[in-house]
Amino acid sequence: MTTVDKLEESLYLKLREVSESPDLEVKLLLCYVLNCTKEELVLLSSKEIPTAVENKALELVKKRLLGYPIDYIIGYRYFYNDKFYVSPDTLIPRPETELLVDLALTEINSYPPSKKNISILEIGTGTGCISISIASQLVSKHYSENREITFIATDISENALHIAKKNLNHLINDQSNTPFNFIHADIYTPFNKEENGLLSKQRYDLIVSNPPYIPSSRLKDLPSLVQHEPEIALDGGKDGNSLIKRIVEEVWPYTKNNSAFILEIYEESENSLRELLNEYSKNYNFHYKFLPDLTGRIRFLTLHRTK
Ligand code: GLN
Numbered sequence: 001m002t003t004v005d006k007l008e009e010s011l012y013l014k015l016r017e018v019s020e021s022p023d024l025e026v027k028l029l030l031c032y033v034l035n036c037t038k039e040e041l042v043l044l045s046s047k048e049i050p051t052a053v054e055n056k057a058l059e060l061v062k063k064r065l066l067g068y069p070i071d072y073i074i075g076y077r078y079f080y081n082d083k084f085y086v087s088p089d090t091l092i093p094r095p096e097t098e099l100l101v102d103l104a105l106t107e108i109n110s111y112p113p114s115k116k117n118i119s120i121l122e123i124g125t126g127t128g129c130i131s132i133s134i135a136s137q138l139v140s141k142h143y144s145e146n147r148e149i150t151f152i153a154t155d156i157s158e159n160a161l162h163i164a165k166k167n168l169n170h171l172i173n174d175q176s177n178t179p180f181n182f183i184h185a186d187i188y189t190p191f192n193k194e195e196n197g198l199l200s201k202q203r204y205d206l207i208v209s210n211p212p213y214i215p216s217s218r219l220k221d222l223p224s225l226v227q228h229e230p231e232i233a234l235d236g237g238k239d240g241n242s243l244i245k246r247i248v249e250e251v252w253p254y255t256k257n258n259s260a261f262i263l264e265i266y267e268e269s270e271n272s273l274r275e276l277l278n279e280y281s282k283n284y285n286f287h288y289k290f291l292p293d294l295t296g297r298i299r300f301l302t303l304h305r306t307k
Helices: 005-013 022-034 037-044 051-065 070-074 095-109 129-140 156-173 194-200 216-221 242-254 268-279
Strands: 077-081 082-085 115-121 148-155 178-186 206-208 255-264 284-290 297-306
Touching: 005 051, 005 077, 022 037, 022 070, 022 077, 022 178, 037 268, 051 070, 051 268, 070 077, 070 255, 077 095, 082 129, 082 156, 095 206, 095 255, 095 297, 115 129, 115 242, 129 148, 129 206, 148 156, 156 178, 178 194, 206 242, 242 255, 268 284, 268 297
Parallel strands: 115 148, 115 206, 148 178, 206 255
Antiparallel strands: 077 082, 255 297, 284 297
């Protein structure tokens, strides 16, 4: 039998080989196997660890050494202010995507106070982290009081929707002013035809999405951690833009005047997207902006419908 601090030290030495933050990952892993918080872990440090628990930790570290992400091992990841369940059916939420939530909140806060009904569509919701974080902020800042903010979130993966629903129910207790509908759909075409009716009546104020945007030919060059994430959530087709194109074209008929799209994009796609937007400007009325993430890389496209 060994003690918690000794195991922590030996796991650290192993994880150092593969992880950029071995210290954090070891703590997450030990909290997971010991079923305790980080604060409790400190108090346990000189305690003996049961052999079965030690073996479990060693087995999980083996998986991690093979490149499997820690987030899938422990089953969650923090995003914005909350803890989100993740699974190999969902993309792991990234810190840069938190800015998409901020952009959406800025957009919503710019609406006149008289606007009492707001409808938001998210395409490819995954864990639900974008929509749920928006809703959670609107609830906690009391913005949703006396308003109805409706969310429709689609995903092509039913398993991902299952995780998103679990996250919603665990993170937002009172959903009365922020009702959610999760729909199994390919972009905006539901697999269950009965849901066509629900979707075809909607008109949206805001569309948010972090769609798959990696060009297919680049998938094999992604870091090994990303290789374990669902390809369907990453593969953006030949130039990386095929899902973005589909979102704009398929959802545009369901947008209101003055509505906005806020999309996460591939940093290298700016020029090809500019060409596409020039094309679109012949048929659609909008203005657009490219915005960087906190590392200064172009990461978002916002598009405001003007008519
Ligand atoms: N941000 C992810 C990455 O760089 C890609 C996510 C996506 O395709 N939407 O690996």
